[in-house]
Amino acid sequence: MALYNYLKNFFTRNGVFxxxxxxxxxxxxxxxxxILPQIFMFDFSFRFNLPPAEQGGPNxxxxxxxxxxxxxxxxxSEDSYNVxxxxxxxxxxxxxxxxxxxxxxxxxPIAYYLAQVAKGGWARLMVLSLIVPFWVNEILRAFAFxxxxxxxxxxxxxxxxxxxxxxxxxxxxxxxxxxxxxxxAFVLLMIxxxxxxxxxxxxxxxxxxxxxxxxxxxxxxxxVMPFAKPGISSxxxxxxxxxxxxxxxxxxxxxxxxxxxxxxxxxxxxxxGNWPRGSAYAIVLLITSIVxxxxxxxxxxxxxxxxxx
Amino acid sequence: MSADVRLENVWIKFGSFxxxxxxxxxxxxxxxxxxxxxxxxxxxxxxxxxxxxxxxxEGNILIGGKDMAGIGPxxxxxxxxxxxxxxxxxxxxxxxxxxxxxxxxxxxxxxRKKADExxxxxxxxxxxEKMVGELSGGQRQRVAIARALxxxxxxxxxxxxxxxxxxxxxxxxxxxxxxxxxxxxxxFIYITHDQGEALTMSDNVAVMRDGVIEQVGDGTxxxxxxxxxxxxxFVGENNLFRGTVESVDNxxxxxxxxxxxxxxxxxxxxxxxxxxxxxxxxxQRPESLRFAKPDNQINRIKAxxxxxxxxxxxxxxxxxxxxxxxxxxxxxxxxxxxxxxxxGEVVELVCEPELSVALAEGPLAAE
Ligand SMILES: Nc1ncnc2c1ncn2[C@@H]1O[C@H](COP(=O)(O)OP(=O)(O)O)[C@@H](O)[C@H]1O
Ligand SMILES: [Mg+2]
Numbered sequence: 001m002a003l004y005n006y007l008k009n010f011f012t013r014n015g016v017f018x019x020x021x022x023x024x025x026x027x028x029x030x031x032x033x034x035i036l037p038q039i040f041m042f043d044f045s046f047r048f049n050l051p052p053a054e055q056g057g058p059n060x061x062x063x064x065x066x067x068x069x070x071x072x073x074x075x076x077s078e079d080s081y082n083v084x085x086x087x088x089x090x091x092x093x094x095x096x097x098x099x100x101x102x103x104x105x106x107x108x109p110i111a112y113y114l115a116q117v118a119k120g121g122w123a124r125l126m127v128l129s130l131i132v133p134f135w136v137n138e139i140l141r142a143f144a145f146x147x148x149x150x151x152x153x154x155x156x157x158x159x160x161x162x163x164x165x166x167x168x169x170x171x172x173x174x175x176x177x178x179x180x181x182x183x184x185a186f187v188l189l190m191i192x193x194x195x196x197x198x199x200x201x202x203x204x205x206x207x208x209x210x211x212x213x214x215x216x217x218x219x220x221x222x223x224v225m226p227f228a229k230p231g232i233s234s235x236x237x238x239x240x241x242x243x244x245x246x247x248x249x250x251x252x253x254x255x256x257x258x259x260x261x262x263x264x265x266x267x268x269x270x271x272x273g274n275w276p277r278g279s280a281y282a283i284v285l286l287i288t289s290i291v292x293x294x295x296x297x298x299x300x301x302x303x304x305x306x307x308x309x
Numbered sequence: 310m311s312a313d314v315r316l317e318n319v320w321i322k323f324g325s326f327x328x329x330x331x332x333x334x335x336x337x338x339x340x341x342x343x344x345x346x347x348x349x350x351x352x353x354x355x356x357x358x359x360x361x362x363x364x365x366x367e368g369n370i371l372i373g374g375k376d377m378a379g380i381g382p383x384x385x386x387x388x389x390x391x392x393x394x395x396x397x398x399x400x401x402x403x404x405x406x407x408x409x410x411x412x413x414x415x416x417x418x419x420x421r422k423k424a425d426e427x428x429x430x431x432x433x434x435x436x437x438e439k440m441v442g443e444l445s446g447g448q449r450q451r452v453a454i455a456r457a458l459x460x461x462x463x464x465x466x467x468x469x470x471x472x473x474x475x476x477x478x479x480x481x482x483x484x485x486x487x488x489x490x491x492x493x494x495x496x497f498i499y500i501t502h503d504q505g506e507a508l509t510m511s512d513n514v515a516v517m518r519d520g521v522i523e524q525v526g527d528g529t530x531x532x533x534x535x536x537x538x539x540x541x542x543f544v545g546e547n548n549l550f551r552g553t554v555e556s557v558d559n560x561x562x563x564x565x566x567x568x569x570x571x572x573x574x575x576x577x578x579x580x581x582x583x584x585x586x587x588x589x590x591x592x593q594r595p596e597s598l599r600f601a602k603p604d605n606q607i608n609r610i611k612a613x614x615x616x617x618x619x620x621x622x623x624x625x626x627x628x629x630x631x632x633x634x635x636x637x638x639x640x641x642x643x644x645x646x647x648x649x650x651x652x653g654e655v656v657e658l659v660c661e662p663e664l665s666v667a668l669a670e671g672p673l674a675a676e
């Protein structure tokens with residue numbers, strides 16, 4: 001009934017044509033591009049990897065073997081758990097959390113500065129200089145980082161010229177290039193929600209806190225951050241999801257020994273030729289990400305509606 | 310504890326725009342002092358300089374005898390109540406009130422106690438757990454006052470704090486503010502464009518125009534002996550006649566105006582003394598005008614009644630006077646005499662020379 005009233009209201013407000021168009025486009029988007037593929041993936045992840053001839057045949061039954069594989073590995077291996085895949089999974093999640101924190105620490109001051117301190121042309125120039133690098137293709141950007149962080153890259157050249165290190169520091173092998181590349185890839189996704197949230201804060205509140213004797217860090221802790229909470233959660237969840245699900249950056253910037261969980265998924269789909277197993281792995285990553293988002297929302301006590309603001 | 314505030318030759322410029330010019334002022338400790346002036350005249354600017362958010366381009370600000378240069382707003386003995394209050398919407402009322410104590414590291418139980426005391430003072434007992442958004446405008450107003458007082462400032466700065474309230478509440482809060490000020494005994498610096506507020510609450514008032522202080526004095530001085538045409542026209546109502554000074558003698562000036570020759574006092578507070586031959590304004594307040602009696606020899610003005618407005622306790626009577634472009638206004642206490650007047654009737658008005666004010670021509674307040 002409420003839905004009916006809502007729709008009726010929606011139609012009278014926007015007119016029949018626009019309403020049908022909006023509902024159609026949004027419906028198509030949600031159903032065909034989000035729900036349907038995920039349902040197929042979900043279904044797939046519970047099937048055996050059969051040759052095309054046997055699909056739909058008597059052997060095509062549901063199984064949880066792929067999920068079991070992620071946990072316990074192949075029956076032939078000596079470990080009782082799938083140590084390699086689980087380690088990669090855990091490392092991916094933990095690294096994504098750190099990338100998120102790192103981005104937050106970098107972006108919060110920038111967003112605050114843009115939203116509350118800088119004015120006019122200076123702020124616009126700064127936003128532009130943040131955006132322009134993203135006109136460059138993601139892969140090219142990753143390679144650029146590889147060059148910068150390489151053993152003959154500018155950073156190592158500078159460090160050696162200053163005498164801080166004697167030999168080139170292995171940024172790539174130590175995954176520092178990867179963290180930097182991932183962090184950089186998502187700064188905008190962190191800055192914009194933060195900026196939006198902080199921008200709507202009344203400057204007088206900051207001044208009031210200052211006038212009441214507050215040092216700058218307490219102003220942020222007690223006034224600015226609580227106010228920006230929806231923006232903080234929105235930025236953090238987005239950066240987390242995208243870095244946990246990143247593929248190109250780990251592929252290009254990762255050290256030789258470091259696999260990203262998405263790379264394993266990719267291998268199952270691609271070289272491994274095992275789509276059901278790839279699907280199972282992808283579903284696990286998806287569910288973990290969703291749980292993470294819900295957890296963040298719970299901790300920060302924000303509602304989904306606020307995040308989407 | 311209260312502190313006096315001194316502004317010594319303070320100038321505040323925004324680029325080439327001068328928002329405050331040559332401000333020279335002493336505000337005594339424990340006094341209720343108001344800045345009165347139209348919107349945009351630089352009141353907030355001066356307050357922000359006193360609280361430390363703005364650095365004067367020139368001059369010194371001293372609080373309790375101590376030069377405040379280089380001391381930030383968080384370390385000044387002042388507390389500012391913002392025009393929009395700027396309460397913290399995500400904190401409860403008691404957390405708002407005791408924010409200054411939280412900053413000082415006072416523990417929660419003690420803060421709670423202090424909050425309850427202050428809630429008592431502002432007549433909102435037991436409302437500490439509410440969120441700010443759940444309060445009415447007047448209640449929020451009081452919370453803002455309590456929050457500022459909790460910082461135990463020596464000087465409380467108030468930027469048009471009542472402007473958002475409706476008339477009844479505003480009048481009530483005037484009395485309230487004045488009584489809070491008496492109880493806590495600290496210096497209040499109050500900003501307003503409402504002369505009623507300034508006159509009722511203040512010990513002293515500074516009237517401002519375009520970044521300049523035109524006159525400083527207590528309410529009666531400002532009202533009865535305005536120092537400039539701007540003050541005379543901004544504070545209260547006045548009928549205004551323009552003319553030329555014929556003679557000045559013993560504090561009284563004879564001015565030949567467009568409505569006849571008028572005798573008026575020249576206030577000692579006047580910023581420009583009158584000389585013979587000067588162009589001058591004569592101001593007569595509506596409540597100083599009366600119907601002339603036979604024995605009134607001077608300051609008689611012939612007038613035609615054009616309109617009357619009844620305000621309960623007062624009648625406002627409007628006249629057309631030859632030589633005056635605007636209608637002349639007279640306020641009379643309602644003594645039941647309304648039946649004696651008719652529209653179109655030609656009468657003679659008088660305003661005692663002692664109640665008429667002559668000032669050298671100068672800028673007037675916008676209508
Ligand atoms: N930060 C600023 N930059 C430039 N001009 C300002 C600034 N703050 C105030 N002004 C100008 O100074 C004048 C006085 O402003 P303000 O002190 O706010 O007036 P009031 O409080 O008396 O209404 C106004 O003309 C205003 O436009
Ligand atoms: Mg103002």
